[in-house]
Amino acid sequence: MGKLSVLSLAVAALAFLIGERLITIRQISLSYRELTQNYLPNCHHIEGIECGAEDITILENGLAFLSTCLKHPDLPSYSDDPGRIYTLNLLDSEQKIKVPNIKGDFDKDSFNPHGISVYTDNKDGAVYLFVVNHPQGNSQVEIFQFVEDENALQYIKTIRHELLHNVNDIVAVGTESFYATNDHYFTNRILMFVELFLSLPWCDVVYYSPQTVQVVAGGFMMANGINISPDKRYLYVANLLKHKIVVSEIKESTVLSHVKEVDVGSLCDNIEVDRESGDLWVGCHPNGLKWVFYDPNDPPGSEVIRIENILSEKPQVTQVYADDGSMIIASSVATPYGGKLLVGTVYQKALICDLK
């Protein structure tokens, strides 16, 4: 075969690969999807949140923690200020955010909070806040104890481990133990792009305790939100680029048994679980390309999905809220409390609505 023929074949093969990839990426990102507005009553923006509340979780007493101002090299940022954790008392009629004072030897200037989770110790009622942090683009997990009467966070420790390399979200299962998702396999920027371009399902879930650190589940395409059922038996993980929530049974801390995958039809980010009903509330990105290639004139929309009876044979997947980006951009979390719904976003605002 002549050199020209080899070159022609190589060019044709490359053109085929690129063409196939573009079609696949269009499908994976749901970029063809048109969103119909589906509003809730009495929605308004939470005052003071202007650079995102990527993750939100609410204590049983109605106090919400908001992880704000995430900086990510692939996403726009609306502020140069460091990230912060805010609290918001949903039982307080004023509903104003407050900044808990961080006590102890903690570097607030490089704070870049991402996924969060709270753990209440049954022995003494102490509340621990676990925060995924990306100072200087690294991944680590911070543990704080919440001092409620002072609205303060007492810094306890930082956890770093080579298996915790691209942590997106965590769910705490003890005072020093948690499950975490990695949303990429590679840490090199070019290889991260290749991983996405080739849709490699190489992301995983890691279990961490002071005694054991190991990968407990794999095969995810951008593993994202993670949470646990109220009885602590089942783990829920958002397989973002596969548009599914993966359910696993926790046999032992490090032994998970795959139960099922529930289709959500959207790129779902963080998962919150209603502690009474066990329903999952998920903040989702209805159009992945708009989410990544942020265009102010054609912004990404927002979608909130609720999953009822997830362990039954027929889980009900319901769209609770949808917006084309005119009200709220790039929703990443939704969590109900007392007839209200809080919706947070990766890099823009946060919303509070009445549930019908």
Ligand SMILES: [Ca+2]
């Ligand atoms: Ca979380």
Ligand SMILES: [Ca+2]
């Ligand atoms: Ca997330």
